[in-house]
Amino acid sequence: MQAIKQRYQFLFGSTKGLVLVAIAMISLETVFFGMLSGPMAELGIREPWVRLTGMQLHPAEREGRIIMLYHTIAMAVVAIEVYFITALVKMKREQQTNINAMVTVGYLVSMIFGMWFAYFGRNFIYHGLFIFGQSLVFFAGVMLAAALWPWNKAYYVRDTAYAHTRSGLDLERLAFFVMTVATLGSSIFGAVAGANFGNGFEVFLAEDVVREPHKSPLDLAVIGHLHIMLTLIAVALALIIGRWVDFKGRLHKWAMPAMIIGTVIVTLGVWAVVPFESIAHIIINVGSVFMLGASFLLIAFTWRQQIRLGLAKRGVSRAEAGFGQKLAALLHDPLPFGATWQMLFMNFVVTAVGVYMAINLDDVIREWPWREERITLTGHWHILAGIIGTIILLYYGDLAGLKGRVRQWFGWTIIIASDIAFAAVTLFSTKRLFVRESAQQPLVNWTMWLTDAGLFLVLVVLGALMAWRLIDLFKARGRWREEMAESTLQSLVKEVEP
Amino acid sequence: MKPLQRLFLVLVMLILAACSSSPQNQSPPLVVDTGIDPNRWSLIPAGEFLYGQHEEEVNIEYDYEMMVTHVTNAQFATFLNLALADGAIKWGEDGLVGYYPGDVFDGYDHEREIKAGDWLLFPVGDPDVRIVEQNGVFAASPGYEDHPAIMVTWFGARAFCAYYGWRLPTEREWEKAARGVDGRAFPWGDEIAKNNANFYNSRDPFEPNGGLGDTTPVGFYNGKQYAGYQTQNSPSPYGLYDMAGNVWQWTADDYKDTHLRYLRGGSRGDYDYNLRVWTRNSASPDYYSITVGFRCARG
Numbered sequence: 068m069q070a071i072k073q074r075y076q077f078l079f080g081s082t083k084g085l086v087l088v089a090i091a092m093i094s095l096e097t098v099f100f101g102m103l104s105g106p107m108a109e110l111g112i113r114e115p116w117v118r119l120t121g122m123q124l125h126p127a128e129r130e131g132r133i134i135m136l137y138h139t140i141a142m143a144v145v146a147i148e149v150y151f152i153t154a155l156v157k158m159k160r161e162q163q164t165n166i167n168a169m170v171t172v173g174y175l176v177s178m179i180f181g182m183w184f185a186y187f188g189r190n191f192i193y194h195g196l197f198i199f200g201q202s203l204v205f206f207a208g209v210m211l212a213a214a215l216w217p218w219n220k221a222y223y224v225r226d227t228a229y230a231h232t233r234s235g236l237d238l239e240r241l242a243f244f245v246m247t248v249a250t251l252g253s254s255i256f257g258a259v260a261g262a263n264f265g266n267g268f269e270v271f272l273a274e275d276v277v278r279e280p281h282k283s284p285l286d287l288a289v290i291g292h293l294h295i296m297l298t299l300i301a302v303a304l305a306l307i308i309g310r311w312v313d314f315k316g317r318l319h320k321w322a323m324p325a326m327i328i329g330t331v332i333v334t335l336g337v338w339a340v341v342p343f344e345s346i347a348h349i350i351i352n353v354g355s356v357f358m359l360g361a362s363f364l365l366i367a368f369t370w371r372q373q374i375r376l377g378l379a380k381r382g383v384s385r386a387e388a389g390f391g392q393k394l395a396a397l398l399h400d401p402l403p404f405g406a407t408w409q410m411l412f413m414n415f416v417v418t419a420v421g422v423y424m425a426i427n428l429d430d431v432i433r434e435w436p437w438r439e440e441r442i443t444l445t446g447h448w449h450i451l452a453g454i455i456g457t458i459i460l461l462y463y464g465d466l467a468g469l470k471g472r473v474r475q476w477f478g479w480t481i482i483i484a485s486d487i488a489f490a491a492v493t494l495f496s497t498k499r500l501f502v503r504e505s506a507q508q509p510l511v512n513w514t515m516w517l518t519d520a521g522l523f524l525v526l527v528v529l530g531a532l533m534a535w536r537l538i539d540l541f542k543a544r545g546r547w548r549e550e551m552a553e554s555t556l557q558s559l560v561k562e563v564e565p
Numbered sequence: 566m567k568p569l570q571r572l573f574l575v576l577v578m579l580i581l582a583a584c585s586s587s588p589q590n591q592s593p594p595l596v597v598d599t600g601i602d603p604n605r606w607s608l609i610p611a612g613e614f615l616y617g618q619h620e621e622e623v624n625i626e627y628d629y630e631m632m633v634t635h636v637t638n639a640q641f642a643t644f645l646n647l648a649l650a651d652g653a654i655k656w657g658e659d660g661l662v663g664y665y666p667g668d669v670f671d672g673y674d675h676e677r678e679i680k681a682g683d684w685l686l687f688p689v690g691d692p693d694v695r696i697v698e699q700n701g702v703f704a705a706s707p708g709y710e711d712h713p714a715i716m717v718t719w720f721g722a723r724a725f726c727a728y729y730g731w732r733l734p735t736e737r738e739w740e741k742a743a744r745g746v747d748g749r750a751f752p753w754g755d756e757i758a759k760n761n762a763n764f765y766n767s768r769d770p771f772e773p774n775g776g777l778g779d780t781t782p783v784g785f786y787n788g789k790q791y792a793g794y795q796t797q798n799s800p801s802p803y804g805l806y807d808m809a810g811n812v813w814q815w816t817a818d819d820y821k822d823t824h825l826r827y828l829r830g831g832s833r834g835d836y837d838y839n840l841r842v843w844t845r846n847s848a849s850p851d852y853y854s855i856t857v858g859f860r861c862a863r864g
Binding site: 109126129130269270280281345433434 | 618619620673674675676677692693750751755757766774775776777813820821822823825828834835836837838839841845846847848849852854855856857
């Protein structure tokens, strides 16, 4: 009994345990429902899986199921980010405990009952619990915003290496606060449409209505909601990675104001989609420049830091080091390098494609049938979501204490395999630029093969990590015990801090 | 060679191999007799039906008829010969063209401007067409006579129907003909199996290697067995075949502020969920493709 209690305390009472549970839940959900995906259908696995599990898949409910699936995964990702933030940003211990508890119950209730409702028969109690779970996640966000209140003098900066105002206001804390408030507002933006379900709003996937010349305000709210939520999840992650690498100095002082301004402008631009659709994109593009600028500064800081650390490890001074040595130093630790490389890589496979599509919308994209445009759109945001997932995994690899060769294999496999997959998806989704429809099959086959192989390798690494952590839980003096001890120590520090 | 270098080399070779293109297989296809007459029409009676994914109650106040199958290559070749002979269509730069009076243009964001004038109907000579011209006479490529006519623009589909005094079906007419009045998701019911229709990786005899494959003869999925391949009888409630899969079907509607034309039914290039009767596709009216065809309505 004591052993179970201790494991429970680790899994639900420590940051690393909570993150582990959330990653495990996402992994299980991905594996379980991934069996319904295109490749699994082609391999003939989907139908037996549906029969085995007793899923009820009415064709008319497909879009609703997918939306609920995305939401439950997003809730777990948000929970992971909340755990990171409550651990990395100063706040009272009871605030951390309450926020983590609320968001944990929220995403678990939402995930379990949401998926039950969506895939195993309609029971509106389950749907109610799905909504209730999301509401708990929302209220955890309200509590997080309160805990992050940046004008609390106790949290003003003491180390001037970090971005701050003249009065000492911590600009990084302000960036976290602004992101949290923007996320809360943006979730309401989507919830309003959901609350009107059946009264002017019907389920749809955003990519299915892109060519409708006239969209209702609720349609626009949903489209805005999904874009801004994914953007803010990415902003939160950039801020978290900044804390991880101890982002500070001159670049930090430029990056934090840029991130705050960018977050505010982009959020307001997205909210403006409903009343001022024609100018909303201009506002969003302006804000995006600030956001991207801030992330480039984070990348620059991290890479310089990694070069410095790598050279120091090899005993080479920076002044004497050649390009090759600097490059080797930059790549010496795939986890922090990979997290920031993925941010940069995102610009090639997401931003560049998005910009190309925007510029050539009428002349190229709208010359294609809608199905082709849809493939490009879904590829675009699946890649962004996938990149966010890999960055979280790379950070978790560090938190889990991976060292030596395991750290190298874990990091490089995720970076290389996922980037091959994302590049292949990009090529696949824009194939009409390079190849005729009648000659597309070889390109489709190879890009799909590379995508599946890349994602499979990432899942193998993730599976190995999860298996290791599961086995570890059965050990009396496993890694989990060390992590729980660390967590207890951090909690004590939080108690003595203001 | 180091393992990483070897991996890189293999990847480069794979990508190069993937980028090499070859036109679709032009060798004669498997020839089968489906027994379904492409000249048959089916009556769809007036009345209410459930329209769209969210089952809006819609009333069509008149009886109308629709072709039981897609227009075939043989039918379209006959049309080209007749229409060219009597001057209804003519040769243009990229193929055969015909006059279209144009759509009202309002200058709306992303609205396509379709001016009055001659528009491409059919890109004669394109390597993907299944109708060949010899000495000024058009004929279906051998073995493809009863396959659906492809590579026909919306203007071409409209011209074909108009030539015989018919028209393209509206989206609503098309959907009622496909699903009847009981709100089903596919023409034959609520479930789809690989032998119900020709879709991506459905592994029919015309798709030996999976993937996009080839078109199937019209009315192929009628419960018959062909060379050991058993199909399910999959007509719509009104007896129309191939209302899901094989090739998309142009519909008539011209919507204000866009002027894209809408396609229904899904195709051999799409996953099964795109074959649901309410799924819409859209393209510019001058678009043509190996996965796009049509059928006509009258009444």
